[in-house]
Structure formats: structure tokens, C-alpha cells
Amino acid sequence: AQSVTQLDSQVPVFEEAPVELRCNYSSSVSVYLFWYVQYPNQGLQLLLKYLSGSTLVKGINGFEAEFNKSQTSFHLRKPSVHISDTAEYFCAVSRGRGGSYIPTFGRGTSLIVHP
Amino acid sequence: DGGITQSPKYLFRKEGQNVTLSCEQNLNHDAMYWYRQDPGQGLRLIYYSQIVNDFQKGDIAEGYSVSREKKESFPLTVTSAQKNPTAFYLCASSKETSNNEQFFGPGTRLTVL
Numbered sequence: 723a724q725s726v727t728q729l730d731s732q733v734p735v736f737e738e739a740p741v742e743l744r745c746n747y748s749s750s751v752s753v754y755l756f757w758y759v760q761y762p763n764q765g766l767q768l769l770l771k772y773l774s775g776s777t778l779v780k781g782i783n784g785f786e787a788e789f790n791k792s793q794t795s796f797h798l799r800k801p802s803v804h805i806s807d808t809a810e811y812f813c814a815v816s817r818g819r820g821g822s823y824i825p826t827f828g829r830g831t832s833l834i835v836h837p
Numbered sequence: 838d839g840g841i842t843q844s845p846k847y848l849f850r851k852e853g854q855n856v857t858l859s860c861e862q863n864l865n866h867d868a869m870y871w872y873r874q875d876p877g878q879g880l881r882l883i884y885y886s887q888i889v890n891d892f893q894k895g896d897i898a899e900g901y902s903v904s905r906e907k908k909e910s911f912p913l914t915v916t917s918a919q920k921n922p923t924a925f926y927l928c929a930s931s932k933e934t935s936n937n938e939q940f941f942g943p944g945t946r947l948t949v950l
Contacts, residue, residue: 731877754937756938758941763925763944763946764943764944765841765843765927765929765941765942765943765944766880766927766929766939766941767941768938768939768940771938812879812880816937817937823937824870824882824885824895824937825937825939827879827880828879829877829878829879830877830879
């Protein structure tokens with residue numbers, strides 16, 4: 723079985739400051755990892771994904787994430803946030819070979835950007 | 838443009854009534870999913886379907902039913918057996934590939950009075 727833990731339920735930050743949203747996973751097999759963003763009263767949209775290859779993954783809106791296999795983490799970062807980044811962020815894990823292809827989602831982290 | 842549509846966006850029903858939420862996709866995806874979202878609980882899987890005329894229960898299927906008669910459509914019925922149906926419901930789809938990136942609809946907010 724696979725699971726995802728998002729360590730912070732809420733992250734407040736000032737505009738133009740850097741931010742890191744933390745995600746740890748557990749899985750007995752190789753994984754694919756995803757970050758999604760959800761704006762209020764909308765569906766989720768993909769920010770970025772790690773399938774294989776380079777452990778540093780760049781996504782949309784200036785976000786990036788680093789896959790760390792030894793620490794089983796996939797933290798999301800942005801060097802300078804904007805007010806429009808205020809949203810809910812979800813980390814998700816699905817299989818590589820042998821595990822469940824159905825993604826498992828974390829509980830979400832609410833990013834609140836203050837002016 | 839390809840995408841997923843859910844209707845209606847807001848839905849109000851009286852307790853004890855069944856209600857059906859619509860989900861349609863024109864992405865030619867094989868797999869479709871229904872999730873329930875409650876504050877602070879993330880997304881919980883209700884049902885999923887990998888192919889037409891086949892579907893599987895997710896983690897919280899009790900009180901819900903689905904059908905998959907067409908590739909494009911995956912309606913969800915919230916029955917009167919669902920104890921606490923008020924929630925935000927999200928439909929998603931994906932290609933049947935191992936990387937399994939999901940595409941989400943805009944959601945339906947169901948309120949049971």
C-alpha cells in the first residue's frame with residue numbers, strides 16, 4: 723500500500739518570499755509523484771510530476787519539486803510567491819511497477835500569501 | 838477544447854432523496870474516477886472505472902452508485918443511504934497508462950437540507 727503525508731495543513735507567507743510545501747510518501751515499490759493545485763471552488767490541475775530521470779522537476783507557475791528517494795520526500799518549492807498562488811496544494815503518489823496505479827492523495831496544504 | 842464537464846456546479850436536495858451528478862469527458866480517456874472532498878480530509882476515492890461497463894469500489898463507496906455505459910460518461914448517484922452526503926464532488930479521468938496523470942472537472946457542490 724502507498725500513503726502520502728503533507729506535513730503542514732496551512733502555510734502562511736508574505737508575497738515575494740520563498741515557500742516550501744512538504745510531502746512525504748511511503749511505498750514498497752517505485753513511485754510516480756504529483757503535485758496538484760486547487761483554487762477555491764474549482765477542480766485540481768497538475769503543477770508538476772516526477773516519473774523518472776532528473777530528481778528536480780520544474781512545473782507551471784514557477785514551481786519546482788525535488789524527488790528524494792532516501793528521504794521518501796517530494797517537497798514543492800517556489801523562490802518568490804505571488805498573491806495569486808493562494809490555493810490548496812495536494813501531493814499524490816501512484817505506482818511504478820507493482821503498486822496500485824490509483825493515485826493516493828495527501829490531505830492538502832493551504833498556502834496563504836499575504837501582501 | 839478537450840476536458841471534463843460536471844453539472845450542475847451547485848445542487849441542493851432534501852434529505853432522503855437520491856441525486857445524480859453528471860460527469861462527461863471528451864479526452865478519449867479510458868479511466869474515470871469520482872472523489873469526495875471535505876475540508877481538511879483531502880480527496881477520498883468513491884468509485885473508479887478502467888473501462889466501459891466495469892467499475893470498482895473505492896475507499897468510501899457505501900451510499901453511492903455509478904454506471905459506465907459510455908466511455909465519455911461516468912454519472913454518480915448519491916443515494917439516501919449515504920449518511921452525510923453534503924460535500925464537494927470531483928470527477929477525474931486519465932489515460933490507462935502507468936504515469937496516470939489525472940484531469941479533473943470543476944466539481945459539484947452538493948448540499949442536502
